[in-house]
Amino acid sequence: MENEDTQKSIMRRAVECYADCIFRVAYQYLGNRQDCEDIVQEVFLALVKRLRLDSFNDDEHMKAWLIRVAINKSINFVKYNARRRTSPIYIAPQPEGENFSALYEELNRLPAEDREIIYLHYYEGYTAKEIAHFIGSGENAVHKRLSRAREKLKNYFTEGE
Amino acid sequence: MCEYKSCMDSLTLDGDFKNKLLGAMLEEADRGGKGSDILANMHRKSAGRVAVRAALSAACVGVLSIAVIPVVIAMLPAGNAAPNDEMTGNTGSDSAQAAVIPIGESAIDKYGNSITFTGVDYALSLSCGENTYLPGEENVFILLSVQLDLTHEWYSGYVDITGENTCACGYVLGEDYIMSFREDIFEETFSKSHGRPYGEGELVLEVDGQFLNAVRNADPEEINGENFAVFFECADFGVEGDIQSKIQTSFYLSLAEFKNKL
Numbered sequence: 001m002e003n004e005d006t007q008k009s010i011m012r013r014a015v016e017c018y019a020d021c022i023f024r025v026a027y028q029y030l031g032n033r034q035d036c037e038d039i040v041q042e043v044f045l046a047l048v049k050r051l052r053l054d055s056f057n058d059d060e061h062m063k064a065w066l067i068r069v070a071i072n073k074s075i076n077f078v079k080y081n082a083r084r085r086t087s088p089i090y091i092a093p094q095p096e097g098e099n100f101s102a103l104y105e106e107l108n109r110l111p112a113e114d115r116e117i118i119y120l121h122y123y124e125g126y127t128a129k130e131i132a133h134f135i136g137s138g139e140n141a142v143h144k145r146l147s148r149a150r151e152k153l154k155n156y157f158t159e160g161e
Numbered sequence: 162m163c164e165y166k167s168c169m170d171s172l173t174l175d176g177d178f179k180n181k182l183l184g185a186m187l188e189e190a191d192r193g194g195k196g197s198d199i200l201a202n203m204h205r206k207s208a209g210r211v212a213v214r215a216a217l218s219a220a221c222v223g224v225l226s227i228a229v230i231p232v233v234i235a236m237l238p239a240g241n242a243a244p245n246d247e248m249t250g251n252t253g254s255d256s257a258q259a260a261v262i263p264i265g266e267s268a269i270d271k272y273g274n275s276i277t278f279t280g281v282d283y284a285l286s287l288s289c290g291e292n293t294y295l296p297g298e299e300n301v302f303i304l305l306s307v308q309l310d311l312t313h314e315w316y317s318g319y320v321d322i323t324g325e326n327t328c329a330c331g332y333v334l335g336e337d338y339i340m341s342f343r344e345d346i347f348e349e350t351f352s353k354s355h356g357r358p359y360g361e362g363e364l365v366l367e368v369d370g371q372f373l374n375a376v377r378n379a380d381p382e383e384i385n386g387e388n389f390a391v392f393f394e395c396a397d398f399g400v401e402g403d404i405q406s407k408i409q410t411s412f413y414l415s416l417a418e419f420k421n422k423l
């Protein structure tokens with residue numbers, strides 16, 4: 001019973017702390033809210049099963065696991081839905097009162113994986129080495145992509161990032 | 162705050178969705194619990210399995226175009242389940258713990274991911290999807306049809322099978338003939354993105370004409386399961402970095418059938 005309560009508490013904390021992050025991870029690939037919500041649901045239901053088998057070292061460990069699963073599921077989703085419809089155009093969000101049209105245009109030009117790398121580094125703060133593990137790439141390749149992205153999007157990041 | 166971060170900040174899920182998500186998770190948690198007792202551990206499953214050579218001997222009796230193909234899979238114990246943990250190296254000592262899985266049956270790890278080798282064939286040309294592959298002059302393809310079900314249960318895995326971590330050879334009357342693993346075909350049929358697999362694909366081994374000549378020149382009476390085989394071994398097969406597996410497949414092709422195909 002105590003273990004069940006602990007697991008439920010972990011689930012609540014996971015949703016509260018990481019659901020938005022996982023949504024954003026999926027968004028870099030899928031570009032639309034409905035599909036991303038489906039991915040979020042799949043990822044967190046997978047978490048339930050995962051928690052039955054083994055615990056995580058800490059919250060960061062769990063977050064990294066969630067991100068990795070979300071990336072895999074997003075890639076598979078894109079791949080296996082490509083036949084039924086064209087690849088979704090990345091539609092960056094438009095908060096009220098703000099105009100990100102120039103940024104959207106730049107992001108739209110990038111491959112989905114580059115968008116993911118940018119997000120994980122500039123928003124979530126992961127290193128190139130950590131990102132390489134997430135996406136199954138080499139660390140050098142990630143560095144190169146970040147460098148190119150930094151050049152293309154430098155006007156949209158703060159200095160010193 | 163910079164424009165990019167503001168843009169990403171606006172990507173959020175609403176409270177209603179999160180509440181429903183949590184509800185679904187709690188319901189799943191209450192419903193579950195029976196899953197853990199059916200998860201197979203490969204080392205326990207491998208106890209009592211026949212050795213590779215014994216399986217080969219049994220397989221060569223009355224062989225038709227596709228023999229029983231033993232699949233030897235050794236799963237290393239999973240370490241900490243961190244996706245960003247460094248993967249430990251594979252060691253030869255695990256072969257003693259390897260299980261022999263007949264073709265058509267699945268090797269299942271404790272997370273429910275499975276690998277199934279579904280068939281073997283050999284040919285002088287190969288069509289995969291829209292592409293036709295031709296070997297080099299006098300080279301022969303040996304094709305392993307592989308189903309890698311790594312999106313089983315709850316997450317996708319990845320497979321890192323390349324020419325760097327595979328080893329394959331043909332063995333005829335005491336002579337070894339090194340085979341090449343066709344990475345391009347593997348990537349085409351599984352995934353073009355970092356080797357992430359899903360569903361079925363083809364593992365193709367290419368061997369040069371010397372192997373073919375050895376087979377053609379060998380006395381059929383001398384060929385048996387002990388001195389004629391094709392071995393394929395792959396190390397560093399990973400699933401989310403948690404599991405290191407060595408996949409070793411060996412199978413016997415009857416000389417008569419081999420010559421007929423050629």
